[in-house]
Amino acid sequence: MTVIANRNEGQRPALHFTPKIGFMNDPNGLVYSKGVWHLYYQLNDRNLVAGHPEWGHATSTDLLTWKWHEKAIKAPSDHESIFSGCCVVDCNNTSGEFDESTGSDDRIVAIYTLHTQGHQTQDIAFSSDGGYIFTPYKHNPVLDIGWADFRDPKVLWHALSNQWVMVVAKCHQFKVGFYGSPDLVHWHHLSDFEGAGVRGYQYEMPNLVEVPFDDDNQRKKWVLFLSIGPGAPLGGSFTQYYVGEFDGTTFTSDDNYLRTADLGKDWYAAQTWFNSPDGKAYGIGWASNWQYCNRVPAERYRSAMSLPRKFTVREVPLNANTKSLSLISRPIDLSIARLPSNDAAMVYTNGSAKISPSIDVIYQRHMQGSTGAFEFKLNIKSVTSPARVTVDIANPSGRSVQLNFVVDDQGMFISMDRGRIRTGSSWDHPLFDDKVCMWVPSTQSVYDVHVIIDVYVCELFAIDGAYAFTNTFFLQDGVASTLTVSQEVTDTEVFDVYELCPLASA
Amino acid sequence: MTVIANRNEGQRPALHFTPKIGFMNDPNGLVYSKGVWHLYYQLNDRNLVAGHPEWGHATSTDLLTWKWHEKAIKAPSDHESIFSGCCVVDCNNTSGEFDESTGSDDRIVAIYTLHTQGHQTQDIAFSSDGGYIFTPYKHNPVLDIGWADFRDPKVLWHALSNQWVMVVAKCHQFKVGFYGSPDLVHWHHLSDFEGAGVRGYQYEMPNLVEVPFDDDNQRKKWVLFLSIGPGAPLGGSFTQYYVGEFDGTTFTSDDNYLRTADLGKDWYAAQTWFNSPDGKAYGIGWASNWQYCNRVPAERYRSAMSLPRKFTVREVPLNANTKSLSLISRPIDLSIARLPSNDAAMVYTNGSAKISPSIDVIYQRHMQGSTGAFEFKLNIKSVTSPARVTVDIANPSGRSVQLNFVVDDQGMFISMDRGRIRTGSSWDHPLFDDKVCMWVPSTQSVYDVHVIIDVYVCELFAIDGAYAFTNTFFLQDGVASTLTVSQEVTDTEVFDVYELCPLASA
CATH class of the missing domain: 2.115.10.20 (Glycosyl hydrolase domain; family 43)
Structure with a gap:
């Protein structure tokens, strides 16, 4: 059995349980x-x-x-x-x-x-x-x-x-x-x-x-x-x-x-x-x-x-x-794991803001190593159909995974691109889907989304917990430190953006 | 609405119906x-x-x-x-x-x-x-x-x-x-x-x-x-x-x-x-x-x-x-659409053969433009678990889609990689899955598979029609002309390999 090294091995998820060996x-x-x-x-x-x-x-x-x-x-x-x-x-x-x-x-x-x-x-x-x-x-x-x-x-x-x-x-x-x-x-x-x-x-x-x-x-x-x-x-x-x-x-x-x-x-x-x-x-x-x-x-x-x-x-x-x-x-509530916002250079945080039509970096970790763990929320409202919001979750080497939210008259598709064009992963397998996708019906005027990224696990919850979407991903060359949100014809609010940290062992 | 050109536009599927406009x-x-x-x-x-x-x-x-x-x-x-x-x-x-x-x-x-x-x-x-x-x-x-x-x-x-x-x-x-x-x-x-x-x-x-x-x-x-x-x-x-x-x-x-x-x-x-x-x-x-x-x-x-x-x-x-x-x-039976085998350079055809552990090109179209349409059958039997058979379907520019058959004790996963790393497609969309996958249980000693490729449509039938798997793909720079089968620890037979041609209009 060939074991392929995960370059993030040194950094375990901050809050997700992993076995010792x-x-x-x-x-x-x-x-x-x-x-x-x-x-x-x-x-x-x-x-x-x-x-x-x-x-x-x-x-x-x-x-x-x-x-x-x-x-x-x-x-x-x-x-x-x-x-x-x-x-x-x-x-x-x-x-x-x-x-x-x-x-x-x-x-x-x-x-x-x-x-x-x-x-x-x-x-x-x-x-x-x-x-x-x-x-x-x-x-x-x-x-x-x-x-x-x-x-x-x-x-x-x-x-x-x-x-x-x-x-x-x-x-x-x-x-x-x-x-x-x-x-x-x-x-x-x-x-x-x-x-x-x-x-x-x-x-x-x-x-x-x-x-x-x-x-x-x-x-x-x-x-x-x-x-x-x-x-x-x-x-x-x-x-x-x-x-x-x-x-x-x-x-x-x-x-x-x-x-x-x-x-x-x-x-x-x-x-x-x-x-x-x-x-x-x-x-x-x-x-x-x-x-x-x-x-x-x-x-x-x-x-x-x-x-x-x-x-x-x-x-x-x-x-x-x-x-x-x-x-x-x-x-479960992650508030005890939130890093104080002044630890990092954030364009904005701890409040809510509408993103502009151009690209907005909403979080960028400059000072020291990122934990690779983030939490943020989106309220997505389409202005015309189809509309699209993109969230890039990137590391300092520019390797990333991408979340896409595509809204049309019937609802919203949510996809995650975890393929190696973005992640830069040297690892590939025919049974590892590069893109994963789910769908939420358009029965609400605003789509609320809560995302937690934790080194190699992404958990997403939409419509106040009615839809969950959990997917792993494997970034080459270090964990994510930047969150970037862009949009096409939506009225999107980003809020509660936090970097999350591992807690001291109990 | 941006319309992206398909470089295969000039070549419609040979046998799949498409509308005029x-x-x-x-x-x-x-x-x-x-x-x-x-x-x-x-x-x-x-x-x-x-x-x-x-x-x-x-x-x-x-x-x-x-x-x-x-x-x-x-x-x-x-x-x-x-x-x-x-x-x-x-x-x-x-x-x-x-x-x-x-x-x-x-x-x-x-x-x-x-x-x-x-x-x-x-x-x-x-x-x-x-x-x-x-x-x-x-x-x-x-x-x-x-x-x-x-x-x-x-x-x-x-x-x-x-x-x-x-x-x-x-x-x-x-x-x-x-x-x-x-x-x-x-x-x-x-x-x-x-x-x-x-x-x-x-x-x-x-x-x-x-x-x-x-x-x-x-x-x-x-x-x-x-x-x-x-x-x-x-x-x-x-x-x-x-x-x-x-x-x-x-x-x-x-x-x-x-x-x-x-x-x-x-x-x-x-x-x-x-x-x-x-x-x-x-x-x-x-x-x-x-x-x-x-x-x-x-x-x-x-x-x-x-x-x-x-x-x-x-x-x-x-x-x-x-x-x-x-x-x-x-x-439906495609035999009337099969090109005579002497029209093309085939390593073997019209019979059955076991592929060797090394890579075998089973079909390569040299003489003239390929139709981009092929039919072939596989009988896959694993020797040890896990085992794998790979079929590359490539065009003269080396662009390809890949079918993978991964066999373990419980059954066989079949995946198609239609992502742009292989296809070379300049087109991408977050909602177009790069890899698609299905599964067949291990209730038979041999997995029989029938595949039809037709310019940008792949239809696959396994276990004598019990499982169907239809997926489109978009190759850059021309249609497929080569089929290559390789394997790891399987006893795989390839047979009934045919290039298929469009028929004269009725």
Whole structure:
């Protein structure tokens, strides 16, 4: 395996989680307890490509500053792997496996897939120290239906039916299995959900979570995330979701339409945190794609997580006649990571300004090395159709990626050009799309866009979180230090432009 | 509007239909009668971008050789347009509008949408000369529900219920309206089909057709094509379809999964021919995408149709456990267009050969100008994983597009690199994807691939028609004349390599 150096290797993303070494994929075991957000993840620390995963572990108190820990769950042998799964806080000791002396918040149970060639079972492991050291259950597996592709359990406590509920992928049958348990050890089958929308090659990483309405926290819907790949219509792998009801036995989707959680190429395997402190829905995705994840530039580690997101649901207009109850995704507040504006030469910042018809450099970092991390917002209004706004994100060598916003009567296309003509990358692969594109309908008078650039990850949120678009890119010769906005026949406002900095480790 | 010259303008596709001048989009009015295949199409002959469409007209006796005719249906005024629709043969004079002296095969009725600002109605027009001259019905419209977005009627004769049946898009409500009529003039509502799968911005161009099974012509399923855009997950616009039953009133889809008729960027608005001579399902798509159709290089005309395709249905494995009853798409037989192999210097042809591990030029046109049109087949078998086959399609200036086939344990990615690093194109647009990609699961020991290149259209069919992938590309400085295949760790056979030539006009 040839490993191609990423010239930005020395500079990790400021705020996006990356593993210390090795290949990372799915987020696992997301659990909050005792003031700490735990993020476990699929980690192959022997190589920079997928293979033989175990559970890496990191923690944070603010979801922006991450601390690496020792591997939390290790494979018992070379021919076994610890595949994806989840964690819960068994505060009431339903499992009966905890000592009374263990604090209720320290009682963490991991539920995961033990993978061997041709066989996948659901196993559990116990931690009595709040999620750092796990001991596999002595009578594993806790759920075995004899299948080769049966994986990625996510467990929640369903208060109304007074039971633990597991969703788990029956991957190649295109079903999500629902199982119930009083104790996390004994599981019985509740139902199978047969999805609508995309099948592709297989289902992976289901995640069931109750999500509040955007404008009414008391009102909630059940959202079932489901990851699909390869064979997704966006190319490679992607995350779809269903909005519906769950009665303790059966999940019923409100309809059979395809809903896509993120319209970029790089947001897969999304999971949400168990036991969030305010009871709301927080989640994270893996910022890569099975289409090219093993091939992108990397040196000591490969791939990043997205920023954590807060989820709600809201009726989003698809056109003038039809609305869809949609997942709303907003990145967590980055204000603690904003650099004071006087650290850099900015044409303007911390307010809002309309850009002139000619090119405007809105941010240029002169003084010292840029962090490569920026946040900015745009309000785009077309004057005539078609109209266009371009944002160049460039490094001192003139290498760049470009965002384009093309508005016509029906809506706005958003594209990112991450091809090597702009980035100067010496790396290329036929499966790495040079341009990626999404679309937003014209059901609002102004298109609001929030962009976060972080060394090699770009996350974009439009229409107050109704559309998310996450894509990686690989700039040659250093990270971005300049943001330039230009326009053709739009009335565009740029505001809240900030450089972002890595925070001191917690 | 800036029109950018396509340096290949002088050389039209050999076999793909293009309009004489102006902007072309949807195929319309597909009808066969008296040995002639009629192809009408949305045509704006005032400009090279979409706007004010009327019905262009072409005919063929072999579906490969097309003859341009005068516009068949003209807009009555500048503020009215003739939007998409269909034709039928009213051989029994159900409409009562034909003279008895008019031959039964000459009685053609066009059913189309009359578009005015804020209002779309279904209108009809009669031709007594087999489809060349049409006269609008004096009591138009025949169907008006007072809506702004209600269009693209497709009519078939449903023998079992002894009526004409129209499918028509209730675009922004995401419904397909079904209407019945004894006479093409009086229409009553039968049902509305609420689709599953993708919604995007709107539904367009429904097409209901009975399609035989691949291995049993007596057995048939109803297939409902539905075009969606913008907002499709493939980017821009695309054609999805449903497989199900139609009882004369209601269409019932067998399931709620997304099925995509073509996984490329450039196959939209698919329609099938009424009254095909053998009763089978033949259709055609528009080889472009609303994401960039108004912007691609063009000089006197813009866009092409795909090759006509013959459709069947077959159970296609999605993985080792699950099959899907899928549309099978095969291009019509091109053998009459194949140049004799001795016209060109070919390393081998007209047989099959395994390519060596080193690069093999399989076709190189020396003698005279290439047609830019080629057909070839590949059987790809990986030796180890990952494996790769690359096909370079180059012109004498070394400009090229590249097809890549990347095989791993789960399946095969197919990508086309049509970016300007290879094509040398001076034209670029943020909404024109430089690389396009699709995926085929590894449920067969050998991946069979059939590729047709035709000046600027590439159509690819894999797994005996189970996957179609149509994409346009724009080579600078002349059409392709060389095909080169190289490989890494595959056992690949290349066969049936032919240069294709335009046929004399019928």
